[in-house]
Amino acid sequence: xxxxxxxxxxxxxxxxxxxxxxxxxxxxxxxxxxxxxxxxxxxxxxxxxxxxxxxxxxxxxxxxxxxxxxxxxxxxxxxxxxxxxxxxxxxxxxxxxxxxxxxxxxxxxxxxxxxxxxxxxxxxxxxxxx
Amino acid sequence: xxxxxxxxxxxxxxxxxxxxxxxxxxxxxxxxxxxxxxxxxxxxxxxxxxxxxxxxxxxxxxxxxxxxxxxxxxxxxxxxxxxxxxxxxxxxxxxxxxxxxxxxxxxxxxxxxxxxxxxxxxxxxxxxxxxxxxxxxxxxxxxxxxxxxxxxxxxxxxxxxxxxxxxxxxxxxxxxxxxxxxxxxxxx
Numbered sequence: 001x002x003x004x005x006x007x008x009x010x011x012x013x014x015x016x017x018x019x020x021x022x023x024x025x026x027x028x029x030x031x032x033x034x035x036x037x038x039x040x041x042x043x044x045x046x047x048x049x050x051x052x053x054x055x056x057x058x059x060x061x062x063x064x065x066x067x068x069x070x071x072x073x074x075x076x077x078x079x080x081x082x083x084x085x086x087x088x089x090x091x092x093x094x095x096x097x098x099x100x101x102x103x104x105x106x107x108x109x110x111x112x113x114x115x116x117x118x119x120x121x122x123x124x125x126x127x128x129x130x
Numbered sequence: 131x132x133x134x135x136x137x138x139x140x141x142x143x144x145x146x147x148x149x150x151x152x153x154x155x156x157x158x159x160x161x162x163x164x165x166x167x168x169x170x171x172x173x174x175x176x177x178x179x180x181x182x183x184x185x186x187x188x189x190x191x192x193x194x195x196x197x198x199x200x201x202x203x204x205x206x207x208x209x210x211x212x213x214x215x216x217x218x219x220x221x222x223x224x225x226x227x228x229x230x231x232x233x234x235x236x237x238x239x240x241x242x243x244x245x246x247x248x249x250x251x252x253x254x255x256x257x258x259x260x261x262x263x264x265x266x267x268x269x270x271x272x273x274x275x276x277x278x279x280x281x282x283x284x285x286x287x288x289x290x291x292x293x294x295x296x297x298x299x300x301x302x303x304x305x306x307x308x309x310x311x312x313x314x315x316x317x318x
Binding site: 002003004005007008009010011013014015016017019020021022023024026027028061062065066068069070072078081082085086089090092095098099101102103106107110111114115118121122125126129130 | 145149152153155156159160163166167170173174176177178179180181182184185187188192193195196197199200201203204238239242243245246249255258259262263266267269271272275276278279280283284287288291292295296298299302303306307
């Protein structure tokens with residue numbers, strides 16, 4: 001219970017912050033703009049761009065879901081959102097040094113490289129079937 | 131023992147510092163939001179309505195998620211994970227790798243030393259890769275939040291696809307890593 005309360009208080013500022021950003025975001029950026037960059041017509045380039053963004057950013061997955069939901073609601077393509085969440089969780093540019101230290105350069109590069117490709121595949125398939 | 135204690139205090143203070151930093155950033159974003167909305171009062175309604183609905187959704191799911199995470203981190207030790215996964219092979223190995231990875235037990239950077247320990251213990255590279263990947267993106271609390279915000283169809287499809295591709299990726303990486311080792315052995 002104490003552990004739960006402690007982790008709750010640790011994640012709370014991040015959660016509140018993302019909620020405020022999502023609120024501002026939805027009020028200030030018109031859906032047409034979002035659709036232009038991550039909507040269906042952005043195509044593969046759009047998916048790749050947002051996948052790279054997901055790989056570079058280091059935000060907890062828990063708070064990426066409300067962001068993803070807001071993007072979807074304002075017209076982002078399912079594939080783009082899926083790509084973002086998947087690279088965000090599977091590929092970690094920030095944690096690379098740590099991973100190399102523990103698992104070696106080769107395994108780390110293989111894992112992150114494959115994860116990126118796999119994320120794009122997952123995104124494309126999700127875009128097709130959903 | 132004494133050494134261990136000092137280590138722990140150091141760790142506690144850095145995490146406290148991080149917490150303070152997070153709250154500071156949050157206050158900054160909050161203030162920036164307030165200023166922005168006072169400059170553009172016509173956006174106020176839309177921004178607060180959206181933020182509030184997301185806040186409610188988060189508060190509905192977050193306590194449960196945190197309790198689950200807390201319970202598992204207390205009941206399942208790292209040694210247990212390494213013990214069970216180190217010797218498991220075949221289908222059972224893959225299944226356990228996903229299961230242990232999916233259990234809510236801390237951030238990704240904990241998984242790296244664990245995976246390294248697994249390989250040292252004789253676990254297959256593919257299982258270690260599956261374990262890290264599952265740890266990264268098939269976490270049970272994450273799936274709950276994804277279900278809440280993105281719906282069952284989205285979450286379920288992504289989960290199934292992820293499991294499939296993660297296993298495939300593990301096998302491929304193991305092959306590629308083994309090739310390298312053989313070459314090295316040949317050169318030696």
